[in-house]
Amino acid sequence: MTSRAYRTLRKFRLRTTLVIPFVLQIMGAVGVVGFISFQTGRSTVNDLASQPVKDSNGDLLYYEGIVQDITDRKRREDELKRQLKELKIEIDQKKREDEVATLTTSSYFQEVQQEISEVNLDEFWN
Numbered sequence: 327m328t329s330r331a332y333r334t335l336r337k338f339r340l341r342t343t344l345v346i347p348f349v350l351q352i353m354g355a356v357g358v359v360g361f362i363s364f365q366t367g368r369s370t371v372n373d374l375a376s377q378p379v380k381d382s383n384g385d386l387l388y389y390e391g392i393v394q395d396i397t398d399r400k401r402r403e404d405e406l407k408r409q410l411k412e413l414k415i416e417i418d419q420k421k422r423e424d425e426v427a428t429l430t431t432s433s434y435f436q437e438v439q440q441e442i443s444e445v446n447l448d449e450f451w452n
Protein backbone atom coordinates (compact mmCIF):
# COMPACT_ATOMS: atom_id res chain seq x y z
CA MET A 327 0.00 0.00 0.00
CA THR A 328 1.42 3.39 -0.91
CA SER A 329 2.05 5.95 1.76
CA ARG A 330 -0.51 8.28 0.18
CA ALA A 331 -3.27 5.63 0.36
CA TYR A 332 -2.23 4.77 3.92
CA ARG A 333 -2.46 8.42 4.98
CA THR A 334 -5.90 8.73 3.40
CA LEU A 335 -7.13 5.63 5.22
CA ARG A 336 -5.75 6.88 8.55
CA LYS A 337 -7.88 10.02 8.22
CA PHE A 338 -11.06 7.94 8.37
CA ARG A 339 -12.15 7.64 11.93
CA LEU A 340 -13.80 4.54 13.31
CA ARG A 341 -16.95 6.51 14.03
CA THR A 342 -17.24 7.57 10.39
CA THR A 343 -16.52 4.05 9.24
CA LEU A 344 -19.40 2.74 11.35
CA VAL A 345 -21.91 5.55 10.83
CA ILE A 346 -21.81 5.74 7.04
CA PRO A 347 -22.78 2.06 6.47
CA PHE A 348 -25.52 2.36 9.08
CA VAL A 349 -27.03 5.42 7.40
CA LEU A 350 -26.77 3.74 3.99
CA GLN A 351 -28.45 0.61 5.38
CA ILE A 352 -31.35 2.63 6.84
CA MET A 353 -31.75 4.62 3.63
CA GLY A 354 -31.75 1.38 1.65
CA ALA A 355 -34.34 -0.24 3.91
CA VAL A 356 -36.62 2.79 3.79
CA GLY A 357 -36.19 2.99 0.03
CA VAL A 358 -37.04 -0.69 -0.48
CA VAL A 359 -40.15 -0.46 1.71
CA GLY A 360 -41.21 2.70 -0.11
CA PHE A 361 -40.65 1.10 -3.51
CA ILE A 362 -42.60 -2.04 -2.57
CA SER A 363 -45.39 0.12 -1.17
CA PHE A 364 -45.51 2.14 -4.37
CA GLN A 365 -45.60 -1.02 -6.48
CA THR A 366 -48.41 -2.57 -4.44
CA GLY A 367 -50.39 0.66 -4.14
CA ARG A 368 -50.26 0.64 -0.34
CA SER A 369 -49.84 3.83 1.58
CA THR A 370 -46.85 3.16 3.81
CA VAL A 371 -45.21 5.33 6.39
CA ASN A 372 -42.02 4.22 8.05
CA ASP A 373 -40.94 4.81 11.58
CA LEU A 374 -37.20 4.97 12.12
CA ALA A 375 -35.64 4.52 15.53
CA SER A 376 -31.90 4.43 16.15
CA GLN A 377 -29.57 4.66 19.06
CA PRO A 378 -25.81 4.69 19.48
CA VAL A 379 -24.07 1.80 21.25
CA LYS A 380 -20.99 2.81 23.22
CA ASP A 381 -18.28 0.92 25.04
CA SER A 382 -17.44 1.29 28.73
CA ASN A 383 -15.29 4.36 27.95
CA GLY A 384 -18.18 6.07 26.22
CA ASP A 385 -16.69 5.66 22.74
CA LEU A 386 -19.12 4.97 19.93
CA LEU A 387 -19.07 1.37 18.77
CA TYR A 388 -21.98 1.30 16.34
CA TYR A 389 -25.61 2.28 15.87
CA GLU A 390 -28.61 0.03 16.32
CA GLY A 391 -31.74 0.83 14.41
CA ILE A 392 -35.21 -0.36 13.54
CA VAL A 393 -37.28 0.49 10.48
CA GLN A 394 -40.93 -0.25 11.06
CA ASP A 395 -43.89 -0.31 8.66
CA ILE A 396 -46.70 1.60 10.39
CA THR A 397 -49.23 1.44 7.55
CA ASP A 398 -51.79 -0.46 9.62
CA ARG A 399 -51.50 2.00 12.49
CA LYS A 400 -52.02 4.94 10.10
CA ARG A 401 -54.98 3.15 8.51
CA ARG A 402 -56.58 2.66 11.97
CA GLU A 403 -55.97 6.34 12.81
CA ASP A 404 -57.62 7.39 9.55
CA GLU A 405 -60.60 5.13 10.28
CA LEU A 406 -60.96 6.63 13.77
CA LYS A 407 -60.83 10.14 12.30
CA ARG A 408 -63.55 9.18 9.79
CA GLN A 409 -65.72 7.72 12.57
CA LEU A 410 -65.20 10.86 14.67
CA LYS A 411 -66.30 13.01 11.73
CA GLU A 412 -69.43 10.88 11.26
CA LEU A 413 -70.16 11.13 14.97
CA LYS A 414 -69.85 14.93 14.83
CA ILE A 415 -72.27 14.97 11.90
CA GLU A 416 -74.72 12.82 13.87
CA ILE A 417 -74.38 15.10 16.88
CA ASP A 418 -75.00 18.17 14.69
CA GLN A 419 -78.05 16.44 13.17
CA LYS A 420 -79.37 15.65 16.65
CA LYS A 421 -78.86 19.29 17.69
CA ARG A 422 -80.79 20.48 14.63
CA GLU A 423 -83.61 18.05 15.38
CA ASP A 424 -83.75 19.33 18.98
CA GLU A 425 -83.80 22.94 17.77
CA VAL A 426 -86.60 22.17 15.32
CA ALA A 427 -88.56 20.42 18.06
CA THR A 428 -88.08 23.41 20.35
CA LEU A 429 -89.17 25.85 17.66
CA THR A 430 -92.22 23.85 16.60
CA THR A 431 -93.46 23.55 20.16
CA SER A 432 -93.13 27.28 20.84
CA SER A 433 -96.33 29.29 21.20
CA TYR A 434 -95.23 31.69 18.44
CA PHE A 435 -94.82 28.84 15.96
CA GLN A 436 -98.19 27.42 16.96
CA GLU A 437 -99.85 30.82 16.37
CA VAL A 438 -98.20 31.22 12.96
CA GLN A 439 -99.15 27.70 11.99
CA GLN A 440 -102.76 28.38 13.03
CA GLU A 441 -102.87 31.57 10.97
CA ILE A 442 -101.45 29.79 7.91
CA SER A 443 -104.02 27.03 8.19
CA GLU A 444 -106.79 29.64 8.21
CA VAL A 445 -105.55 31.30 4.99
CA ASN A 446 -107.48 30.37 1.89
CA LEU A 447 -104.76 29.93 -0.73
CA ASP A 448 -107.14 30.48 -3.65
CA GLU A 449 -108.09 33.88 -2.29
CA PHE A 450 -104.50 34.67 -1.37
CA TRP A 451 -103.12 34.08 -4.87
CA ASN A 452 -105.97 35.82 -6.71
